[in-house]
Amino acid sequence: MARIDEQTTRDIAAQFDHKAEMLVQILQAIVSRYGWVPAETIRQLAEELNLSRADVHGVVEYYHDFRTIEPGKHIVKICQAEACQAMGSRELTEHAKKALTIELHDTNDDVTLEPVYCLGNCACSPAVMIDGKTHGRVDESRFDALLDTMRGND
Numbered sequence: 299m300a301r302i303d304e305q306t307t308r309d310i311a312a313q314f315d316h317k318a319e320m321l322v323q324i325l326q327a328i329v330s331r332y333g334w335v336p337a338e339t340i341r342q343l344a345e346e347l348n349l350s351r352a353d354v355h356g357v358v359e360y361y362h363d364f365r366t367i368e369p370g371k372h373i374v375k376i377c378q379a380e381a382c383q384a385m386g387s388r389e390l391t392e393h394a395k396k397a398l399t400i401e402l403h404d405t406n407d408d409v410t411l412e413p414v415y416c417l418g419n420c421a422c423s424p425a426v427m428i429d430g431k432t433h434g435r436v437d438e439s440r441f442d443a444l445l446d447t448m449r450g451n452d
């Protein structure tokens with residue numbers, strides 16, 4: 299993913315009229331474009347929105363999707379909520395960790411592996427999201443096939 303520059307941060311803040319109450323929407327706009335919120339962007343947003351750095355940092359820390367570490371090219375999320383756990387998401391997560399040789403919240407050469415707490419796909423659990431697309435009833439072999447497809451699309 300690309301790094302966000304100061305002018306882009308300024309432009310995104312301007313789209314929301316530099317309103318402090320739009321901080322979550324501003325962060326969403328940044329993360330949807332860049333995948334993460336670097337420390338220098340947190341500092342700049344505090345200035346742009348006339349907030350303290352702690353205010354911005356607190357919101358970033360609260361939401362899972364507002365990463366402060368640059369993610370890999372691909373983001374794989376495995377649901378850890380109750381319905382998916384009942385259908386084997388813990389075992390699937392262990393399989394994913396081995397397949398990708400990383401732990402949850404880590405990034406290898408091209409993939410970031412993250413937990414997520416319900417993808418709204420409980421009827422088709424266990425559910426996985428890969429690069430924003432949700433997949434249901436994912437077992438180990440289907441997970442491996444999804445990784446192959448993901449990498450095949452590079």
Ligand code: FES
Binds near residue numbers: 383419420423
């Ligand atoms: S509990 Fe996993 S999608 Fe809802």
